[in-house]
Amino acid sequence: MTDSSQGVTCNRVDRLEDIPEPVPTGEFVVVDVIISSTSIVRLLEEGASYVKPFGSVEAALEFKRETDDALLVGEDGGGPIEGFDLSPLPSVIADADIEGRPVGIRTSNGTRAMERIGHAEGLLVGSTVNAGAVAEVLRERNRDSLVVAAGRQGEVVTEDTVGAELITARYHGESIDESHLQKRLRESSTAEWLREIGYGHEVDALAAFDSSETVPTLEDGLFVSYTS
Template sequence: MPLHTVDRLEDVPDPVPDADFVVVDVIISSTSIVRLLEAGAAYVRPFADPEAARSFGAETDALLVGEQGGAPVEGFDASPLPSLLPEDITDRPVGILTSNGTRAFERIGHDGTIFVGSTVNAAAVASTLAERDRETWLVAAGRGGDPTPEDSAGVELVRRCYEDRLTTDAAASLAATVEESGTAGWLRELGLGDDVNALLQFNESDVVPRLRDGVFVA
């Protein structure tokens, strides 16, 4: 079946086609959702509006993680960066809000078939897509309407895994693209280099988050 790629969420067709979607926001919502579900979260609910997220947190005692423009969100519990997430979240619901990734989910619509892809789970996502054999859009979230190198690299990684042509040289080139991105450099300047290093561990997670009834589950 056809496999389409876009370098920013604004390029998703309108109206949104009846197809599978993989949203790739490498730094950081995609990776965070993977890590939260790996850590045992009951589910992860994405938000584009901080007030709606805060209401959800008050109603459910969910953990709220998020950022807006790289800054903390008032009333939230933690940053969405994996190294800064709380250690014990087993069976706890989580709400997440980020500048780009969760906005992409809103753009596609919560009733769509949406998977979450990143560098850490690209091969598992590709395997899931191959089993489903449906028209699929790989969506690099981008930032504020502009492409970002790390998201485009994440999309390319999923595509190469799907097409079974991820060579050693290609993987090294994609890793360099992620590591040399402006966002990765900013994280290193903040002393969060471990988060960047973790992103370079391609295909080490088998978790493929899928949106069901408005929340992501593994």
């Protein structure tokens, strides 16, 4: 999709493997709705001094050893990682002592997508909860942009596509059937898994589109809240 009136493009890919080679210049948004993107949003809202993404468990553990008062958040295949402090579920984050602490995060898909892009300066994190705010930042920056639905091990993931569709629709000011998007989100296999493990309330929170104004942006390798 393009915004021809401004001569600036805003395109979408539905899995990180579809990012063109070589990786193009411009703005990037990584969308891993369940759960990396939403976790980073919530960590910053809970007062993390910054959030540092990692593609490997070993690098994250080294960060914790070398950084005072650091906290590690993450999962591997949906399960806990030895040596990490918290699951990346937003409701778990809300109950933790986050204020003022540096946080490292490693997830199976979202941080892998960030590594694939190359941790580009200014990389944004998008989800259903901050779609409108992300779109506003992209318009403000006024450069070609690519919204990347992370997917899962090469497969398209419904909730990530929903998040990417919502961001691009907000960017272009297009009307969109939000109830249909919410239905797709709620019926996704990952949402069903969350309900099965007793975290159905997380799905409800994800279906509250545009409930956050927080837009994580990468500065010097660290995610902080975007300020214009």
